[in-house]
Amino acid sequence: MNNPSSHSAIISPIPARLLQLRSAMKLAGFDAYIIPSADPHLSEYLPERWQGRSYFSGFTGSVGTLIVTADFAGLWVDSRYWSQAEKELAPTGIQMMKIASAASISHIDWLTTTLQAGQSVGVDGEVLGLMTARILEQNLSAKAIHLKTNIDLLDGSWHDRPGLPASPIFEHLAPFATISRQEKLALVREQMRANGADQHFVSTVDDLAWIFNLRGSDVSYNPVFAGHALIGLNDARIFVAEGKVSAELEAILAQDNIKTLPYAEAARALASLPANSSVLIDPRRITLGFHQAIAANTRVLEAINPSVFIKSRKNSQEVDFVREAMEQDGAALCEFFSWLEDALGKEVITEISIDEKICAARARQPHFISPSFGTIAGFNGNGAMPHYRATPESHATIEGNGLLLIDSGGQYLNGTTDITRVVPVGTISDAQKRDFTLVLKGMINLSKAIFPRGTPSPMLDTLARAPIWAEGINYGHGTGHGVGYFLNVHEGPQSISAALAEPHTAMEPGMITSNEPGIYRPNQWGVRIENLLLTVPAITSEFGEYLQFESLTLCPIDTRCINIAMLRDDEITWLNDYHALVLQRLSPRVSGSALAWLQERTQAIKK
Numbered sequence: 159m160n161n162p163s164s165h166s167a168i169i170s171p172i173p174a175r176l177l178q179l180r181s182a183m184k185l186a187g188f189d190a191y192i193i194p195s196a197d198p199h200l201s202e203y204l205p206e207r208w209q210g211r212s213y214f215s216g217f218t219g220s221v222g223t224l225i226v227t228a229d230f231a232g233l234w235v236d237s238r239y240w241s242q243a244e245k246e247l248a249p250t251g252i253q254m255m256k257i258a259s260a261a262s263i264s265h266i267d268w269l270t271t272t273l274q275a276g277q278s279v280g281v282d283g284e285v286l287g288l289m290t291a292r293i294l295e296q297n298l299s300a301k302a303i304h305l306k307t308n309i310d311l312l313d314g315s316w317h318d319r320p321g322l323p324a325s326p327i328f329e330h331l332a333p334f335a336t337i338s339r340q341e342k343l344a345l346v347r348e349q350m351r352a353n354g355a356d357q358h359f360v361s362t363v364d365d366l367a368w369i370f371n372l373r374g375s376d377v378s379y380n381p382v383f384a385g386h387a388l389i390g391l392n393d394a395r396i397f398v399a400e401g402k403v404s405a406e407l408e409a410i411l412a413q414d415n416i417k418t419l420p421y422a423e424a425a426r427a428l429a430s431l432p433a434n435s436s437v438l439i440d441p442r443r444i445t446l447g448f449h450q451a452i453a454a455n456t457r458v459l460e461a462i463n464p465s466v467f468i469k470s471r472k473n474s475q476e477v478d479f480v481r482e483a484m485e486q487d488g489a490a491l492c493e494f495f496s497w498l499e500d501a502l503g504k505e506v507i508t509e510i511s512i513d514e515k516i517c518a519a520r521a522r523q524p525h526f527i528s529p530s531f532g533t534i535a536g537f538n539g540n541g542a543m544p545h546y547r548a549t550p551e552s553h554a555t556i557e558g559n560g561l562l563l564i565d566s567g568g569q570y571l572n573g574t575t576d577i578t579r580v581v582p583v584g585t586i587s588d589a590q591k592r593d594f595t596l597v598l599k600g601m602i603n604l605s606k607a608i609f610p611r612g613t614p615s616p617m618l619d620t621l622a623r624a625p626i627w628a629e630g631i632n633y634g635h636g637t638g639h640g641v642g643y644f645l646n647v648h649e650g651p652q653s654i655s656a657a658l659a660e661p662h663t664a665m666e667p668g669m670i671t672s673n674e675p676g677i678y679r680p681n682q683w684g685v686r687i688e689n690l691l692l693t694v695p696a697i698t699s700e701f702g703e704y705l706q707f708e709s710l711t712l713c714p715i716d717t718r719c720i721n722i723a724m725l726r727d728d729e730i731t732w733l734n735d736y737h738a739l740v741l742q743r744l745s746p747r748v749s750g751s752a753l754a755w756l757q758e759r760t761q762a763i764k765k
């Protein structure tokens with residue numbers, strides 16, 4: 159690790175920032191203040207304006223909840239971030255609070271057991287999810303603790319706080335946009351009518367982008383923009399920062415009876431709905447602030463956003479484009495990995511240069527827009543941190559012996575990719591091969607699954623874990639997440655994880671989901687193997703319809719890391735068949751050293 163100074167020598171700005179925040183808390187009469195990792199759209203990746211949790215804690219991970227009192231500051235994070243949080247919080251005085259998963263409410267339990275009756279908790283209702291707010295209010299009120307949600311303390315405590323993102327909005331056009339804006343609005347309005355709603359409020363940025371065939375760059379990696387929409391049965395209003403929509407695009411939207419209005423007008427539009435109107439909201443995808451803004455005489459109907467289901471099921475044209483994007487991505491990876499193998503031992507390679515090289519290879523492919531997330535290149539101990547990110551100040555050089563984990567992806571006009579591969583550097587140990595093979599067995603087990611249509615996605619999680627559990631090992635993250643179509647790399651409603659198996663998580667044809675089991679040994683190495691899977695029909699019998707997976711990702715899995723003796727014959731057959739497919743699909747797209755590398759790495763294995 160290149161780490162020029164110890165944590166004790168680092169002078170952190172965080173204590174001074176917390177002092178500023180505590181002064182504001184005192185003036186507002188708050189005994190505790192919550193800063194969640196959230197924005198008014200409840201996004202996973204936040205525009206700079208709403209990265210308050212990072213600003214006041216110094217923790218740069220994507221998920222975490224900061225709570226500050228007069229004499230305490232704690233950050234609640236799940237196991238994906240424990241190593242990262244320990245390092246980043248070390249110079250701040252903030253205590254890391256370990257939780258089982260991002261869905262944990264242990265920070266609320268901490269508040270109810272730490273604060274006294276009559277004390278007050280503050281949080282900005284504009285970024286507090288409605289479902290979370292209900293749980294928070296219920297638990298605090300049971301202890302006679304007051305919850306105040308009408309003050310954003312960040313504005314007065316965060317010097318030079320960024321404004322609203324200003325990058326322009328653009329259209330996602332045919333042929334890659336396979337369904338017109340009018341058709342998508344018709345599908346949404348059909349569900350509105352079914353729910354008895356004449357208005358539908360949308361805050362989530364991926365739903366907004368999908369419905370209107372618009373894209374942006376307001377957050378890193380996901381082609382979305384900060385905005386809200388109020389959709390009527392005959393018209394629609396989009397609320398975005400001024401200057402983001404060109405006059406030309408505004409005129410195009412107007413042809414579909416869509417009006418663009420200032421971002422700040424969204425709450426006022428909800429408050430001004432006609433008497434006795436009805437508005438459909440998704441309580442998991444709207445903040446408390448917007449819920450409170452709805453006029454008192456408006457009937458509120460709660461259901462999942464119709465677009466969540468519709469966009470999760472890619473149509474046949476979209477699937478064909480995604481298959482093409484996977485070939486492009488696979489070709490870029492062949493180019494990258496052939497360079498990596500040739501360069502090892504000949505030139506200095508770091509986790510930073512890996513990121514640069516893999517992004518450059520993708521950028522040479524047609525229709526490429528950007529990475530789909532920050533590349534995770536972790537060598538040995540760094541690979542044991544699932545969300546590790548190398549920085550110029552702290553990164554490893556790829557030398558000696560060990561495992562190199564690379565998790566990366568691309569945003570293309572014709573699809574979104576996400577892939578993890580692990581490669582050997584120098585000589586690797588039998589223990590490392592064992593871990594790699596166990597993860598591969600789990601990944602194959604899920605890839606081969608056949609299951610009834612409508613199976614809640616969390617129920618599939620154990621298929622990937624079973625071979626790993628059998629050895630007394632586990633991993634702390636979910637096995638799979640939905641993936642958008644030139645949209646968010648993390649998309650619902652499906653999630654192959656240990657989460658509660660709710661009806662809205664049911665697997666359906668056309669869904670694209672990651673398959674990424676792992677094993678992580680802190681300060682030693684990490685293994686994760688990831689493909690994207692398409693849900694497709696399997697068989698129909700007297701017991702109903704059954705589904706299976708098509709492997710979309712096209713890139714060899716490094717057989718040098720496998721303990722072949724641990725694989726069953728059917729697992730070897732699956733791997734050889736997969737590699738034959740990869741070779742067939744990618745060979746026409748690569749040449750020279752990249753083709754030679756592809757041919758070498760897809761050779762069949764046998765016991």
